[in-house]
Amino acid sequence: MSLITSPGSALRATRLPPDGLYEGARELRRLAPGRPDRPYTLFGLVPLGPVIGAEIGGVDLTRPLAPAVREELDRALLEWKVLFFRGQHPSSAQQRAFAGNWGELETNPLLAAGDDPEVARFDRSSAPSFENVWHTDVTFRERPALGAVLHLREVPPYGGDTMWADMAAAYDNLAPEMKERLEGARAVHDFVPGFARFTPHERLVPFQDRFPPVEHPVVRTHPVTGRRMLFVNTSFTTRIVGWDRDESDRMLRLLFQQAHVPEYQVRFTWRAGDVAFWDNRATQHYAVNDYAPHRRVAERVAVAGDRPR
Template identity: 40%
Template sequence: MSPVSPVSPTITPMPQALGAVVTGLPETFDGAVAAQLNDAWMRHQVLFFPQAHLDDERLIALGSLFGNLAATSPGRADDHRQQTVLGAHGEILEIDADRERANAWHTDVTWAETPPTGALLSMRTCPERGGDTMWLDQYRAYETLSEPVRTLVDGLRAVHGRPPSTGEHTHPAVITHPVTGRRALFVNRGWTTRFEGMSSIESTGLLRMLCDHAERPENTVRWTWTPGDAALWDNRCTQHYAVNDYGTAKRVLHRVTIFAPAA
């Protein structure tokens, strides 16, 4: 059992397939809080912090409980090149929807050799209506496949990336989470393009089926933002989708991307 801090946040699981709400976040984050939040992160995959109002210093402090931080992917200076990077060491990416709208299901940066383990978003300006974000459970997506399909995808490797806009890398179609030990589907509509050893027709049909299966509403949770909310997700076992239904309204977030510490 994780140690409990004298000032311990309350973690309430959501009724959907994944997600939990964290309230009572303390001003400082000691080892007990870090252990409690990491345990909740592994259990629930996405943590929501309503009205946390994290300034950039606290955003970095909270994100650092889960790994090493960067604004975006190491080695890709042109990634999100139109956005603003903040923080003393460039840890924060400012995401302004006037310049970028990613309204498609995806897992972040799976075209990299080592994709990020997670990310923490802090909502600074959000529309009065619309602009929700959805996440889906890649554990559940894998576990609810039929046994013959699970057997097929267990042995496949998938190619991720859309050169020249991104790099390109191959990953197993199903991965074992390094902490939980659970198996998760690791393909997504945003970045996965084909399976090694398959024809174009075979790859296209199988990828479409897997994405349609993963994206079913019963595999998802949806968050309606208010200014000051924050959300943390595990990039290894989720996908997410920013809903583009708010017209010309402003939507600005600060994000830190989380990478596993060196072994």
Template identity: 45%
Template structure:
């Protein structure tokens, strides 16, 4: 069955039909998914009944998988990260971010499967950082060229959130030691499409290198607001069996935290990417 695509907004997002992620995709089907991802940046697959192993295997077609330094993972597979409101405070995901940008080689993409959903709420939003970059006035683009920024895991994982539990605190300390702050260009270039994208996010970007902190704060605030203007975004209302795949290099996302005290469980497999340039 050929793959069909139904776009969600002009900026990004498409629902994919005709793909069963519980089966290994043949080369042609995988190439079609890759092409769709390049074009639409975030893809949604409905009614998927996939095991953790199948989710991991699908993600691994794109490259080596990342193991998160803080979030728990499945007992069976370290590459399946668990976002479960019963296990963790997930407040850091209710903030616009690009996953793991605190790494030297941040993820190229993520595969997220909905496992337990509240009846209503718990939507996720994505924004296209290429659409946002394209809409910047030319003088601002020129100003940003060549600037770099610092990304720091500690911004999204502040010590207060780890409470008094010594084990959780020790894990955070280890994660910080293993992931010191990194520098990335403020505008990155997609390695395949060549499109430029804003690559700072509220989640992890702490300052623009070489600028006084107050100037950096003002410029970052302008970029954080610009990148999430409604016309660059989409919002997804999850249904059981949904799987999302996003290009993490040129999008940001925000998990709406509006459903407590209900439980929500998502499983993520995260593909390691290249060093941003």
């Protein structure tokens, strides 16, 4: 729709609240600058969006990976941030073996374990879910997880999707003056806010010494691709170091909003036996809690990561 005005007329003055998300073109760049867009030759890959999410075909996760396949999957993970494998049904041991191709595995004592103590189980029905907020896993650790492999063992008749957001795209689209303000900024991450709303406090107290608050860059650099990425999240980031509390709260609210932009997201509808593998350094995710009173059972294996820089 075009705006029509008469000669000499002026558009009335208006003011929108500052620091919002507004309409307009967004930069959607999947690859780091200078990184070639090469085809995949050892498996099929179907993109589910322009910057994040791809479905992989022709790889059996219940069998050991050939080194060349592992190398090409690693490139796909770096380029698409989250990979989906339909109808795999791996055992816990097979799920751990697949994840182990990317490094040492880690466990989270704050989560329930499955039949295998190294596999976290999320058994949800009418109980509240604490994963339905945009977050990056375990940023309260000094070395947050590199990635995670999630297997859906039981799915509800409807709902229960998971969404991922590309935090490199989120950073790319910040205003230049905001990028300048955030250069060198560090933020505090703490496990307490993310767990205290749904976990008895007496169960959390013993873990306070094991997981003290840690500081990470507000904008981290991916250790492999070199992409700059937002690295704050609603579950665990509490404040920006050295900033006035009100200023810190306002900036964090704005940065948390960036994961909500649909152009940066992919949404996956699960079937029993499906597996997702995501780069936890580069993404946030959100488990949609819209399936009660039906049951949803997922099992996750995490790969230990590096110290964000």
